[in-house]
Amino acid sequence: MDTTVYQPTATGTAVRARALTKVYGTGEAAVIALDNVDVDFAAGRFTAIMGPSGSGKSTLMHLLAGLDTATSGQAFLGETEITALGDNAVTELRRTRVGFVFQSFNLLPMFTAEQNIVLPLDLGNAKVDRAWLATLVDTLGLRDRLTHRPSELSGGQQQRVAIARALIAQPEVVFADEPTGNLDSRSGAEVLSFLRRSVRELGRTIIMVTHDPAAAAYADRVVLIADGRIAGDISDPTPEAVLAGLDALRTVEAPTEATR
């Protein structure tokens, strides 16, 4: 395994949440998905957000990435307050400063791998940095696959194309939502290594949502979330440490559930 430790050029906080709250529905049917969350994500680090189903981890990511609007509170990308921007500004921000990796890859079936990779630049009519593209393609082992369409690629290859797409615009932060959820364990491990390499070698910042402790163990830090609140924080996690953390959550939950 590669042990090079990359010294991040951008130090400090990449993403911040302050009193971030999201409520779905109104009145009796209101569900608090995210309850007054304060959290910081360091630049140049690989952070995993973990929690049981319905804990609010995906909602947190959506709000931080500007995909959804918060009910109250603030989310910052660098010094930009995302929660204060209009749709066009947020779209522009997503295009240039944020990258996404989805669980189901979400490549466009009518475009080739290369066209898919450069799509974010294309949409903004920006010029493709050929050197950066070459670096990404080589790092992700996609050199022979550039002219293929998604239907001609394996799941792992598709996800690697998706990672290249997320990194092509050199965004400040990449959000990954269960990136290994649709992959077998070998492809999953491969994708996670690539994500970690892009942090260590390419100096990227990655925030990954997952419910798999083994996947979370690839991160530099794990933020645990339960019932819409931050419930724990593990640095340099191992699968065992993450499992223990999750167990702790469960024991916290158990009495709550019993009293209900």
Place this chain on the structure above:
Amino acid sequence: MIRLTLAQMRRSVGRLTAAGIAIALGAAFVAATLLAGNAIQRGTYDALSAAWGKADLVIDADMTAEGLAERDLEAVAALDGVAAVGAHHETYQEVTFGATNTYLYAVATKGDPSLDAQTVSAGRAPAAPGEIALPVSFAERVGAVVGDELAVTIDIWEDEAYRTEVRRVEIVGLLDDPYNAYASQSGAAVATAEELLSWNVNDAMVSAAWHASVAVSDSADTTEVQREIQTMLGAALGPQAQVLTRDEYARGLAAEFTGGEDVMTAVVLGFAALSLLVAGLVISNTFQVLVAQRARTLALLRCVGANKRQLRLSVLLEASLLGLAAGVLGLLVGAGVAQASLSILGSMDLDVPLPAWIEVTPTVVVVPLLASLLVTTIAALAPARAASRTSPLAALRPLDPPTVRSRSGRIGIVISALLILAGIGFMGLGIATTRIGGAEMGLLIAFGGGALSVVGVLVSTGFWVPKVAGAVGRLVARGGPTARLAAANTLRNPRRTAATSTALLIGVTLVVTMSTGAASARSALTAELDSQYPMDVSIEGGAAVSWEDASVIDASLEPTLVEQVAAVEGVDTVAPFSIGLTWDDRRGTITELVGVDPEKARAAFHAVDALADLDDSTVLMVASDMEAANIVEGAATSFTLLPAGPVPTAAADLEAGAEQVTLTVHESDVAYRGPVVTLTTLDRLTQATAIDGAWAGLTEDADEGTATKEIQEAVSESGVYVSGVAVERAALERVIDTMLAIVVGLLAVAVVIALIGVTNTLSLSVIERQRESATLRAIGLTKKQLRSSLAIEGLLITLVGSVLGIALGLAYGWIGTTAALGLIGDVRLAVPWRDLGLVLLVGLAAGLGASVLPARRAVRTSPVEALAVD
């Protein structure tokens, strides 16, 4: 299974609605056409049988030897159930009132007021010999009032010679013709049968009764009475005597006018069928996508035990329910439109006989419903088969975005190629047939060929429309990322894009074919009209040349009259002409020449260069005259001045050394009494020239009707004859334009349906690509970009359909015109630029418009959905 089908329909109600509207429009078209056909037929029948008043039966003895005798009529009147019988007598009679001497159409009273078609508006109906009632319009024209006397001129054959007698009759009443029974005769005067027959004692055609009307008493059964009279008259007069109901009689008359078939309704129904065909394409498309979208549900059903047949039947059931519902809706809409049109037309007080209410017959109800049901079900056959092919395993696989596989098939290519080739062959044959004289046969063959090749083209669209769309798409893709996205999306489902474009292509092709054909026909007919009626108004002094001594008899035009005509508003130029008799040396006979001032005549002529070759050394002749005289273009011919006194019969009778003029012959379309020369030439050949008439040209913006009428008034005192050629020409042009407008209007329905199809396709694509759109939004596509991407997609589809349709339509329009008008002469292939531009504009605007609703749905979707797992 039915419950399941209904549940699925509820889930897809939006998509089904759009498809339903398409089919409902088609059904409405059929219903409205049938209802309009009924209304026109009813109106025509009423108009044709209006002369029979309120008679229930008409006795037609036209084909018998001697018509109905008095005793026949008495026998009919004596029958049970017969309320009244009246024999029909009619005549055209010369009458004089004051200074007016004219012919008057008159019919005999039928003895019972219910059998008379006209109503008395002043005075009373004639009851005894010596009395007459006149149409109001006639009385007003001659200035007659009730109580005046009218002089009737009667010819009596006596002692091997005609003797004229004048009989004075009293005007006892004035008549209105509320049902237009005698509209073509401008009303009919009425006298008793005894009076009317006394005018024509020698004319068996008038004195015999060839028709009679019968009123059946209220309590009797009309059919029964009809049979009784038929039996009785059949015995007395032979089988030629027929007893018909009013409608039967009218149908017979109508058949004489239209050639037996209800051509108009058939043609319009043809257009309606095309709309249904287009709707069928839209339906087929919709169901394909529905099935693709439900792949998972269908697979689950297969997993839990549904067999293939059940799945297929479920789709077909859904289609038939949709077809039936849309058919009912279409029927209602069609009936509403037909009734509204009748009400509007009725209130416009036109001279068109139309009933006030639509007549809903079983045909009107059944045909649209059945058509809609059949088209929808047939269109769903292929998707239903696709549904039954769903593998149960598909339920266990992760959900793939639905794809509609494009069907390949060499057989299809071969079939369509054969059809197109055969069609082209037949069209060529048709044109050739027209050229050698069989215009009707040629048109028929060409039409068959056209239909064949259209089917071929339609079958083949699946192969080449995607390619064309691809080429256009690649062009468009240069316009930036949004356009590239749109082009890529358009090409993902080549077959669906092709089907959508094809639906539009059919409509556009037909509209353009008709409008090209009409434009070509119009220019051909305009040229034809220009040569037949080169002047706008022609004024003739009724001049005739005496063939006894070559002197001009009857009044010539006073020169002042020409000035009066020139002073009329709207008259641009007046060119007087003269007529003279000379000796045609070539043919060895006397001939009439027309002399004009070339400059003035050219100015007065209607946009035609027929007089271009006219000067003092030429004579203009029409082609047929040249052929008869065995003379060719550019040949020389000569004319000689006639000697005074009797007209010579041979060249030997001519004076020696008489003035002789040699002229060059030029062919020209100006057909007017005789060869045309300049006034100078005519002067040399006849020596005494007066103005015998004049041609007037109207200004561009003049109203033909008003100007012609004013010219008529200006010269009314002088007894010259004014013929308003411009009026005729304008009327003819209006007929062509109106026909075209109606046809294009009908075809436009097909285009509207196709555009619904475009919207439908785009909506389906949007639904299907929800996740993709969300992904794109997540990685930085703005709402505006998403919207314009869809707009470009809509534009691409409609652009391909419209442009290909225009190209095909132009081709078919020209071929059709060549086949139809090839005989008339050179066919001018016109390009109706304005119409083409309009079609393209409508297509593109609709493409943009079609994307609005789907785009709104697409941008409303939050990008979060891209991250949602299912």
